[in-house]
Amino acid sequence: MKKLSFILTLILVTNLVMGQEKGGKSLPDVSVKTITGESFNTADIENDGNPIVISFWALWCHPCIKELTTIADVYEDWQEETGVKIYAISIDDARSTAKVGPLVNGKGWEYEVLLDPNGDFKRAMNVNMIPHTFVLDANKNIVWQHTSFSEGAELDLIEIIEKVKRGEDVSE
């Protein structure tokens, strides 16, 4: 009996610890704003079980704008293939809030844009340098993330999104 209970407890603990490693981390729930000025809770980031991409950017970050512009060219194809939805989170501070909408529309981006003017979501997601891009699976868990952008990195991103759509494991 003693041995059995000991073994079971060991299996129990191991299971709990192993459970930590699989599946990735969940999204923190932080209050941010939409482009029209309303509050939005990041826990409401949703895509009906399809892959989600969250990308942190700012008006002054050229590589971020390059990344989002490069993806904009192929976003329609990506959406058709995988149903992915991209949330672009601007960390510009208060003075630039009114300029984000015009830039996003001026460049013809079709992403969901959210504003994080005091960096609350950025801090909760442990973002140090932008661009920082996250991929979430069907359960809204973070399964992949990457920082920096150079031409060609979007090819890696769509591969990851396709894998996530098929339910494959993408942890490195």
Add this chain to the structure above:
Amino acid sequence: MRILAGLSIILFLFSQTIQAQSQNKYGQVSGSFQLDAQMYQPDSNLGITDSLINGKTVRMNAFGNIIYRLGNFSAGVRYEAYLPPMAGFDSRLEGHGFANRWARYKTGIIDLTVGNFYEQFGTGMIFRAYEEWTLGYDNSVDGVRLILNPMKGMTIKGIWGTQRYFWDTYEKDDRGIIRGGDIDLFLNDLFASMNESKTKITLGAGLISRYQADLDPIYKLPENVASWSGRMNLSHGGFFWLTEYAHKINDPNAINNYIYKDGQGLFSSVSYSQKGFGLALSAKWIDNMGFKSDRTVTGDALFINFLPPNAKTHSYSLSAMYPYATQPNGEAAIQATLNYRVPKKSKLGGKYGMGIEVNFSHIRSIEKTAINDTTAIGESGTLGYESQFLSIGNEVYFQDLGFEIDKKINKHFKLIASADWIKYNMNVIEGHVGEADVDAFVWVTDLSYRFKRKHSIRWELSQLLTKQDQGNWLSSTLEYNFAPTWFFAIMDQYNYVNKDGQISFESENGEVQERDIKKLHYPTISAGYTKGTTRVLLSYGRQREGILCVGGVCRAVPSSNGFKITITSSF
């Protein structure tokens, strides 16, 4: 024994079902860290000698941040070390320890944080606590924050605490205590009649009060200084309008030279956008709105509020040579930004279309008049001066007119080109009394050539032309990228001044004199490696003196020569 066995079996089955639903039964840990270190060497051309370096050849700034979350509870700590802080960072940062620790409990209605927190009321004109690592800026509040959401559409915040001042722990009377509250109302959720309305309206108001004991032997200073603001956001389709007005009662402090005048601020921005087109206009007027936790402190510490500069933040090095910093004692600013996407297949747009951005900002002094014949404007211990709300003065502080185009030329080439005409009041912005206004023209071309699936080369060429300050600059960067992992770059910024290496200027008595400026190259090589969230950046070379501005707060970067490394990662 049997009970224990039975319990274990139950727990085991329980854990399996829990796991099927969520992997985070014991909570999850995440975090990030960064190390920035620089090795300095003497450079006679920059005037850096061994004695100036003074033994501190290696300096580093580092932090490690850990966040723990379990259900509604979260907590975190941040450990920082500046041993010693890198050149250009405030020397009071030297030290190490837990700079930040907090615990938070959040449900649908109540959100309570104890410890250090960051928060902003509206646009931050009366209160913004935030951090910016690259500037060494952190004015977190150490205390209590309570956020209530009693019903959908209403958010009420209350805060109470003291702000971070480098490594000084709070002792009675060493700095002010701040407390305040804010309410935010989203009318479309609060009023049933507006639920389906296409027009969305948010109203808000905030109040902050700073208590600081009056230990001044000369003046009778107000111990409780209050600042309040009211704001409104309105959006309808592609139209968006934001306005905020702030007022601060008398607050004699080191920034305004201890005058008893109250302060006012107004910020308003309007934008319209639709697919392919966006226009944003904003206006800002501030008078005596410098507000700190300690009225005697100068520099970039202990700001209670945040006054954003109404100018474009440039990302290219030469375009960002003369950045504007808000003048809290008074300024009037306007800014207009236009974004347009020339459609694909059109004559100008070509196969892929072309993006155009036009930006204009203009910032001036406000008009200040003396209160009577015997008191000078800004004289200590008096009411200071009088100013009409929204008055505009005669002195131009800053102006920037710029154009930027971005175009994908073909499958391999992408081009970004920009031109800016900048007028920069050196006297007011950098405090260099007597220096002439800088009139500069900067152009940049940034060309990317993608020659294989993941290989690309980027060439950035830029020139700054001016007859003032240090004269002309030419900058060239060549960067090779292997996405997403490696990059390697060489850059040179050459201050070629002009043909003879002399800058004319007007001396105090109106004479035109010549000043010799050394023509100097600032070469740097750098390389970086990225895997997932881990980045390692190395660079070696001579770095010019400059001003690094992030989000409108600026830090002077001294010139240096040496080896620099940055390592960053998140987990």
